[in-house]
Amino acid sequence: MTLFRTDLLKAGPPADISVPRKKNMMCLNESVLDPYQTIDEAFHQNMQQVHLNRYFSGVTSELKKLLVDYVGHGITGENLLWGNGADDMLFAAFLAVRENNDAFALSLAPSYFDYSTYSQAAGLGIRFMDFLPGFDFDEKEYVKVLNSDNCRLGILCNPNNPTGHLLSDEKILYVLNNTRKPVLLDETYFEFSGITWVDRIKDFSNLLIVRSFSKSFSAAGLRFGYIVSQPQNIVELRKVQTIFNTSIMVQTFVMTMLMNKDLFLRHTREAVALKKSLYEEMQGIEGLKSYPSHTNFVTFSAGERSAALFEHLKNNDIAIRDVGAHRLLKNCLRVSVGSLEQNRYFIDQVKAFFAA
């Protein structure tokens, strides 16, 4: 008899985000814009109507209206459920689909590291199907596994982290047209690609779209994400959330961000332009192979010298992420787009490494 679930005991220690803490944090796909400093006055103004001693606040319905408007494509408040970041929404989806000990989710690989963290937390197994070389995927094989007895959920990350690429529209459509299992489309980086499937929510009763305020809205530390799906799915997903899941203060802050959304969307456009020049500069460096990206990061490899490059950057106050664990990304590193100055400094340091 153990104190905790036996599968947890078997699972080993909790996930540890082992990134170096450096002056130039270019490792977690964060934004360089601090949203608090940008909208603090408006936020404090909006907080005047909030009473933190109360469970309920009118802010919730105001936020819902603004989010409905932001998501667009004819969705209503009944299509939405929010929580503490996209991670929390993934966790909710995993909890809500888990049927028994044999149930599992299916993801392509390499993809977001924490699909396995949260599926494990929810007691849901997870299986990975490798991308083909060039990061295409075998949609027929994917659907075959998805439609197998114990598979409860298909996960597709679009654009995909950590490769940065977009999945083909035809293949996503093939999956949706050929399964009745829930398909979770992770659109955490959609604002950088401009590609979304929200307009297809009405067509597919099994489509769950997960989004985040951590990337384009610059609010990784705030913790806010949401799911868009058909109303009957939202009702079921709501059942696995705690009742007062998202703090009223966070809701007020998100409401204020949405009232000032142009500012954040402009910043996103700037980040896309900066990423483009970063990628172009990286392509010009001999010894580096960089992958095109539809996100706010660039994945690249320096071959056998990647580990030394990682150390060199770390010693020069730049933190990036090692994403080389999967065979398709052997020796790969990932750099998040920074400010103009940070990107320049990064390029200078990479050039200095190769020149030494």
Ligand SMILES: Cc1ncc(COP(=O)(O)O)c(C=O)c1O
């Ligand atoms: C693909 C993907 N999904 C989900 C998340 C989690 O985002 P959040 O900060 O909203 O929990 C991340 C974070 O990096 C991500 O890359």
